[in-house]
Amino acid sequence: MSPHLLDKKREDLASWLEENKISPAHLKPLMQTIFGGKNNFLKNSRTLPEKLVRLLPDPLYPDLKISALEISEDDGSKKFLLELEDGKEIEMVLIPEKNRLTLCVSSQVGCAQKCVFCHTGKMGLLRNLKAEEIVAQVVTANEWLIQNAVAENPNTVTNLVFMGMGEPLDNVEALSQAISIIKDPWGLGITPRKITVSTAGHLKGLRKLLAEEPNVSLALSLHSPDSLLRTKLMPITKENPLDEVLLEMENFATLRKRKIFLQYTLFEGVNNEEEHANKLISLLAGRPFKINLIPFNEVSFSLLKRPSDESVRAFQDKLIRGGIRTTVRFSKGRDIQAACGQLIRNK
Ligand code: SF4
Structure with a gap:
């Protein structure tokens, strides 16, 4: 044991x-x-x-110490800095929304993928999390909610997103083991549909995950419809061609009667022009995908810029007119640096 x-x-x-x-x-x-x-x-x-x-073993739990907590004044998101038993640190973010409480969890300390816009990617990979460290994030969040009698409704974690530190499919064994534990109704009881694994497009990991956990929800960080540009933004594209990743996801979505969210972060002058909208429309029309547009949260190490709200709306309108279901998500927790691509820690 x-x-x-x-x-x-x-x-x-x-x-x-x-x-x-x-x-x-x-x-x-x-x-x-x-x-x-x-x-x-x-x-x-x-x-x-x-x-x-x-x-029963003593201690019963891997010790995840909450070493810092920041609460967003904008939307009530709570970013926890957790210290692991070996002193390394990860972050998780609790996001209250109407009728649900979503926990954004980490799957690795750092990340081996070097997406150019991402703070976590800058750290490199320090190590994979163990399954128990993934499960312990949910247990820790639930405990914190009880201890602090937070007036959230619901007051335990109802949804999970693997969008914290790390590429979850680079740690697929621990990921699927953790999911199989978290979904158990005698345990934490979060159904697989409410567990979203977000990937940069890791084909081997995706196939393995879907073989073991065929009922999870999926999201893909897309960020460009064009392979060349996407390879520059997300080097993972080189080994994992976008067409193949999209096809794998489409087959899953059709089989499971699901829609898949594609996250599309908008960078001014890089991927938010008319040509990109047109390419997105021809790539995705008639397929079971929905696009979530996310205006970039600027980070100090990158020259990439956030587009204006007007240009974000114009890009959205163009996609909708082209038949693509498109929403705009202004990231939660921006004021506490808890938004996508902003999670970073190192020791
Ligand atoms: S965006 Fe995701 S996959 Fe890319 S470097 Fe950051 S954590 Fe890793």
Whole structure:
């Protein structure tokens, strides 16, 4: 067993009980105890036999220390800086929206992909997160909400997006293990449809994830309809041709009767001209994609600029007239640097 139990699926925990000659009737309360968080441990563990409590590892949880918290005055987003057991740091962001509470989680410390506009990419990859560290982000957020009696409605995490630090499909094994744990109704109970894995377009990882977790939701960071320009912005395109990534996603969407969000960050004078809108229309017309336009959040290390709100609207209108479902998302948490591409930490 790992020192903690947060990376164990239901069947693993069932075998563990069997090995220790404990009745399977204790499996559900055991899971409620584990995933209920350390502050609820005493309360939840009362339903467990003493022998089982004695067998539980100590500490029960990987220690994710909240070392800083910033709360957006604009929209109530909360950015947590978490210190891992080895002293490395990651960030997660809690985003309150009507009837849902979304947690944006990290999958790696840093990132190996070198998207030119991204703060996290600047760090390089320090290491992959373990499955238990991914699950622990959700447990930590839920605990924080209970402890601080935050008046959110709902008051536990309802949706997950893998849009924090890292390319999740570069860490696909830990990712799919974490999802299989998080979705369990006896555990955190977040259904796969409410778990969105956002990728820069990692074909091998995508195929593996969909083979193991075929019901998750997907998002693709697109940022350009043109392979040459996209390769400059996102070097991952070189090894993972855009046409193939889109086709893989389209097949998934058709099979599962889903729409897939394509994130399209707008950079002034780079990918927001008429020709780009036209190329997007011919690339995507009639396909099961929706575009989310995100005006770039400027970062100090890059010369890339944010376009004006008027030009963003004009780009949106052009796409809509071309038959592409298009929304504009002004990133949450801009005032606390919690928006896309702004998460960075290093130690
Ligand atoms: S945008 Fe995503 S994939 Fe690209 S460098 Fe940043 S974290 Fe990595």
